[in-house]
Amino acid sequence: MKKFMGKVLALSMSIMMVLSLTACSSSDSGSGSKEGGKIGVAMPTKDLQRWTQDGENMKKKLEEAGYEVDLQYANNDIATQVSQIENMITGGCELLVIASIDGGSLSTVLTEAKNEEIPVIAYDRLIMDTDAVSYYATFDNYKVGQIQGQYIVDTLKLDEEKGPFNLELFTGSSDDNNCHFFFGGAMDVLQKYIDDNKLVVKSGQTKFEEVATPNWSTEESQKRMDNILTANYSGGEKLDVVLSSNDSVANGITNALKAAGYTKDNFPVLTGQDCDITSVKNILAGTQSMSVFKDTRTLADQVVKMVTQIMKGETVDVNDEKSYDNGKGIIPTYLCEPIFADVDNYKKLLIESEYYTEDQLK
Template identity: 25%
Template sequence: MKTLAPIALLATLTLAAGTAGAQGQPVIGLITKTETNPFFVKMKEGADAEARKLGAKLLSAAGKTDGDNAGQVTAMENMMAAGAKTILITPSDSKAIVPAIKKARAQGVMVIALDSPTDPLEATDALFATNNYKAGELIGQYAKAALGGKPAVIATLDLFPGHPVGAQRHNGFLKGFGLPAPDAKSNELGGKAAGVVCMADSFGDRAKGQTGMENCLQKNPNINLVYTINEPAAAGAYNALKAAGKEKDVVIVSVDGGCAGVADVGKGVIAATSQQYPLRMAAMGVAAGVEYARTGKKVSGYTDTGVALIAAKPVSGVESKDVKTGMDLCWGNK
């Protein structure tokens, strides 16, 4: 949270839950990694809209930064004290959050992971998320075709070590490109397969993506393909390539489908991106929470919330949607 200390947040949530309880409303919590990332802003919008539609009370909170596990644990505790019987969470730390989730579930709270799985996956009741391995495969297939038979000299700008989403996208990209890769269940990045000359952690950040790309260019100035964990990292990579006078010689592929990223596809900054749908994830999570509150029925397992490849220039053998379609379905500021 940005402004509320834990005690103040608890008081706010308790008051809200008391009002909701008096009206017989289901109380559902949503905890995102941050409150500023457009992806999570759209997720909150989706949750808000579905809660209003179904007559539920939504409590929301976020970590201060991506990776703020302590902030998410505090938010879970506060929401349980406020009467939430379902908590939707995008885990910042897939392993460290597990004890807090176990505690919540032991008290009868249904916990659904959105976007990012826990480690182990079974720590939550259910997962509503993009098939991140498939998202990676799609951009890997596109990149292979876009190079047109040229030998690949690849840099990967990843998330950070041990994060399952980062591993799944990275490994899916390798698989789609036709390189040896771990399967979708692995949380470890595939190593430097043939053609991968540099791997850097970007933390999904534009500035860190630019620094990572600059470092990769120092290692090998002949890079002609860049995989990025998300579109801010891709924008940073492009800035580094442009500063080096190499932006026209390199194919950049990414994952997210935010409005800024799709616009960058239209501008030629990114060749293709795999679009995911945070509003859909959150709406489905709220609906499941309302169902649990009213009938006691829990959801379980993994639900794929969809992914589509967005590209300005279609390539043979790889299904994609155009930039206009991507902009119609994107999230964030247009």
């Protein structure tokens, strides 16, 4: 009887081992994503095209590199993003990639990440007032603003023409640290022309707090532009140029200008950023002049590279170790290069690179 029971026990253990190995084999053969560890990716919203693209690119590239990915969108709600990050921490994520909604609202939850020794990469938006951020990956956001400002200078030929040209200023959400770089870079180029009265801001709204757009909202920018046009341009004065830090804000400006009677034949010079489909269509229609192209595939590739270097304990690839202070110290940063797209070069930048297809822009 003892021999029989021994055989039964041995057989049972063998079956359990086989089942266990089969389960492991089945899990690994699915996407192969668990071999590198689990990565949490927190994105702010799906409401803006660029964040959807960023999230999808990040997930795809990380999974191709062998990682399991927990991708979450927070619908632009800070409490939701905090909760999602908490779940990533307790759910076994070994590294976090976070594009924050509000860069100053994550210090408490990221203290939990630091206590668990989970590295954090701030993605495109610098996370402020916490020592839990390990690295920052973004585009050169000051240069984004400089490109927009220089485009205005070149298009209006401000170094040759006397002017004056009427200018209005729009940037994004004041709780997005990047806005200070976008607006600062643009004003670094434009301020001297304002001082020389070649550019005149008839609304008088030139301070960052006055020109910020909550949540980068198309609706909010449209309302503000409606008010500016009514108060300052209702007597036949022409608006010549609008600085807009990104495309969602530019879309609201475009809506207001169209409603006020502007057409492609007299539309102001209008800048943007992200090359969202709607804005590229507007560029082709003559109701937006340019958009700074930030190829999310390039940023995703770089972040995946940084993730792998961190996970393997290798030296992490950065190219700026002095510019980005989050209030707790300088964050080692990798800056990708932006470039602008307009009607003359959009095919090369966006179509030939397979970022979009021709059909998407019809």
